[in-house]
Amino acid sequence: xxxxxxxxxxxxxxxxxxxxxxxxxxxxxxxxxxxxxxxxxxxxxxxxxxxxxxxxxxxxxxxxxxxxxxxxxxxxxxxxxxxxxxxxxxxxxxxxxxxxxxxxxxxxxxxxxxxxxxxxxxxxxxxxxxxxxxxxxxxxxxxxxxxxxxxxxxxxxxxxxxxxxxxxxxxxxxx
Numbered sequence: 001x002x003x004x005x006x007x008x009x010x011x012x013x014x015x016x017x018x019x020x021x022x023x024x025x026x027x028x029x030x031x032x033x034x035x036x037x038x039x040x041x042x043x044x045x046x047x048x049x050x051x052x053x054x055x056x057x058x059x060x061x062x063x064x065x066x067x068x069x070x071x072x073x074x075x076x077x078x079x080x081x082x083x084x085x086x087x088x089x090x091x092x093x094x095x096x097x098x099x100x101x102x103x104x105x106x107x108x109x110x111x112x113x114x115x116x117x118x119x120x121x122x123x124x125x126x127x128x129x130x131x132x133x134x135x136x137x138x139x140x141x142x143x144x145x146x147x148x149x150x151x152x153x154x155x156x157x158x159x160x161x162x163x164x165x166x167x168x169x170x171x172x173x174x175x
Contacts, residue, residue, distance in 0.1 A: 029054045029078045033137055036171045039164045042074060053079035060164070062150060062157055070125045070148035072161065074168065077142040087135045094142065098129065115169065125149070130165055136174040143169050 025040045029049060042058040049056075060072040081087060095116055098104065103121035111117045116131045126149045134141040145165035 027056055027076075029056065029076070030080070030139060034076075034078055034139065034141065034172070036076065036168060038074070038168055039160075042164065045073070053077055060147070060161065062147070062153055062161075064150045064152035064154065064157070065148065068125075068148070068150065070123075070127075070150065072145075072147035074146075074165065075142075075144045076168075076172070077140075077144075079140045079142075081135075081138050081140050084135060084138055087133075087140055090140055091133045094131070094133070098131070114173075119149070122146075122148075130169070132169050134172060134174050141172055143172055145169075 025037045026035070027038060028035050038058060039060075042060050044056060045059045046055070046057040048054055055075060055077045057076075058074040060074060062072050065071065081090075098116070098118060098120065099106075101120035101122075103119065103126060105119045107117040107119070114132050114134075116129075118129050119126055120129060121127070127146050128149060130145040132143050134143075145161075145168075147161060
């Protein structure tokens, strides 16, 4: 094979593998109306991309949870509202439900105004939750990051988790 063809084939393979690697963190809902990026090490564990509502759920593996059944997870729920005036009712209902969770404790210091951050008990474990709600194109977006408060969780993992959740919420914020 001539050297130019080998070089062209290698360039093509390099570009193709780069595109595949990048697309792993690119996601859409509602036929590309909702677009977002998630860290490539967040594994999709469930998704529904047809009908109404639509969602994607990620599992985020914490090395400290290897012997635990507790999982850190992120969900993006999108639902078409036929009347956008119901947005606030939906937000209020979701936050009221969270406040009824066992062990509920809201965090208000150092929290972005659009983020509802709290701790609550899920089963036998204490979890940290971060939730935000957006309305865009008559679509209600509900983003939720939930992680168990494990004693062996490394600070580097927690920093990466916090960064990933914040970037995801920011990327979905209507512009």
